[in-house]
Amino acid sequence: MGYRVAVVGATGNVGREMFNILEEVKFPVDKMHAIASRKSIGVEVSFGNEILKCEDLEQFDFSKVDLVLMSAGGSISKAWGEKIGAAGPIVIDNSSHFRMDPDVPLVVPEVNPEAVNSIPKNIIANPNCSTAQLVVALKPLHDEAKIKRVVVSTYQSVSGAGKEGMDELWDQTKGVYVLGAPPPKKFTKQIAFNVIPHIDVFMDDGFTKEEWKMAVETQKILDPAIKLTATCVRVPVMVGHSESVNVEFESPLDEDEAREILREADGIVVVDKREDGGYITPKESQGEFPVYISRIRKDPTVENGLAFWCVSDNLRKGAALNAVQIAQLLHDKGLLKRKVLA
Template identity: 70%
Template sequence: MGLRVAVVGATGNVGREMLEILSERLFPADEVIALASRRSMGSEVSFGDKTLKVKDLEQFDFSGVDLVLMSAGGDVSREWSPKIGATGAVVIDNSSAWRMDPRVPLVVPEVNPEAVHGYEKLNIIANPNCSTAQLVVALKPLHDRAKVKRVVVATYQSVSGAGRDAMDELWNQTKKLYVGDEIVKEQFTKQIAFNVIPHIDVFMEDGYTKEEWKMMAETKKILDPSIKLTATCVRVPVFVGHSEAVNIEFEQPITAEEAQEILREAPGVMLVDRREDEGYTTPIECVGEFATFVSRVREDATVENGISLWCVSDNLRKGAALNAVQIAELMLNKGLFKRVRAA
């Protein structure tokens, strides 16, 4: 029996990616409904070889819907996810609204699949932050082997993480620089074209940004609360694909060769690590791929039991849409959807 699935925020970057991945992975849906705000009602989005007419979220009846993939922002999710969950549908939310709520599991299927069983309190499951998702996929198999003690990570995050308007701003600024026109800043605090900005989300009292705090808090919730993590999150002039330079201190000894062997067999990881020109992965190569790519694995001689590595992933996929669909697949395999379970 197929499911009845709704995608909220279907006209956005991640919503469109959710529809594409549902089609690519042949998710067993009898019906897929595209939902968005009233101003998008009647517009069209692609689902495989079909075209879906977008319906108004506020007028839609969720009775009989099994699964809702929510990618419409935190405010919309805070208002609508509990209402939808109360109808019996399971909401997998891509915003930050529910990630740290103790009643809501925060899930990366390759890392903590067992956490999905906690969804029934609110019928909501949270998707992690895009930069956290790829990080914990790389950390998990190494943590199982040598126990991660401390992580220092610098992220190089693409503009697609800030939405379609941010991608347009990079494109428009780049064109204007070539012809000498005035640069307009609307989505970012500084010029993004040919620049890097060490500022994602709002600043907190301790000097970290909210994005950096998310990586710290979410890694603890998903992987291990004892892990110490510090992050510097940077926006870079790349359209799609987040990169991370990761330094890991372990409790137990581990060599670079052991880490490579572990990562080579790890679920969700693609190891591309040849110590030669082009023997590593960059954001361009990861676009459209499902894997989290790991390269440049090497020992850090400045700390005991230290490893450094480079991690790249398509942030619209593993960092958002793919992870949400993988959670849905995990639930389906465990027989957790009520209508399927009853059948």
């Protein structure tokens, strides 16, 4: 028998991807609910062969579902996350609101599956999209040689900023060839034919909140002793985040060993040929589940250093897929209970 599931934020990019992936992996669903804001009541979304009409977040009775997947933004999670968890279902939240809460596990199933064994608030947090793919790549290497320090530069697609970001890239790209690109609204500068070294708000130390998230989330998920510095950049790509990663280890790990370790790791595909096209770009990652690793090589500037290129579909592993994999993990561990309704 399946579970009663609700997707909050059903009309957004990630919400729609959650429906797609739940169907693709054949997650056991008995009854599915699409939940959205009042302005989206009645909007139709698809789940497999079903057409669902969106129900009102403020009127929905969450006590009648077993699992809630949330991707409606931090303000909605702040207002509703704990209320929903208190009503009984397990909440898997895609926003940043609960990630650093000590009573909320922050989970990437390939990295720290044991974290779901304690869920005090009935809430599990999904990490930042860039963190998710990074820690999948770092985990098997850390197990082998212990990571001291990571330097990462990201190349993040506009879908990470939602439909508005994708629309802005599309409209500006078309405009360049006609009357000129329309002025930016979602981003701080023109994104078409440009890159923007600014994601999320600036903090007092000069880093952006996106860069801070990568550091503290990696420490919470993988190891608090890892030092990480990031530069996060928005690029004119529709879907798929890329990362240039330099890692310093406590003990030696040569590139051939690292390549084999990564080939054997869960959730990773290595495409690493030292020839034209022998690597993955975000275009090839679109619609795919794995984290792809390419360009594995020694970093000669530090002792015990390696560099590599890391690519993944940010709407999937960076968001919707990771949430569904957490749900699968709960199911496999027998931690997701089906309520008996009166």
